[in-house]
């Protein structure tokens with residue numbers, strides 16, 4: 001598996017939460033053919049979020065079916081207790097929620113010592129100030145544009161302003177800015193323009209069926225520079 005490195009290219013990370021869980025290996029093959037960049041894997045524990053999904057044993061089985069980087073989004077309490085298991089199962093990038101980490105600095109270092117990229121995620125109501133002190137050590141910031149727990153929810157519009165402020169806070173640091181929740185070709189340009197580089201999308205991609213490749217291409221398109229109308 002190639003080491004995941006920072007790039008400035010737009011990245012599409014389909015969430016397999018919207019796939020048929022009885023056919024996850026098929027979903028991975030389909031996503032690879034359709035041109036996905038990463039695979040976004042939503043881990044939910046039924047405590048931090050009101051839903052329960054998959055853990056390391058399933059990720060380990062999926063690892064054999066894909067060459068794409070695994071972007072593992074941990075919506076779980078006490079992530080520090082199981083980070084090594086997720087890395088061993090095949091995670092390339094491990095994202096924890098700041099709301100679950102009173103010792104965030106320690107957790108980020110723990111992820112980096114495992115030789116994975118370290119991401120931090122913020123719920124819609126969590127202020128950007130909660131990650132200000134770790135910007136020099138994180139590899140990715142994930143801005144939730146829905147309250148986490150379920151696929152198919154509506155994008156929260158205040159996310160655009162939050163992304164812009166995050167982009168300014170990050171400055172020239174090599175940090176991926178990822179957005180997750182309610183992302184579709186309809187709002188892809190606006191989240192890109194606001195600063196998001198990695199677009200997670202579940203329902204919009206999986207509902208597209210035969211058009212999956214086209215949806216992924218549309219999501220990946222760089223935002224159009226704003227043009228001024230001079231009459």
Ligand code: DX5
Nearest residue numbers: 148149151152181182202203
């Ligand atoms: C929500 C998850 C998302 C979700 C995205 O808690 O973190 O990754 O699967 O799905 P859509 O794109 O349907 O909002």
Ligand code: ZN
Nearest residue numbers: 015042073180
């Ligand atoms: Zn997610």
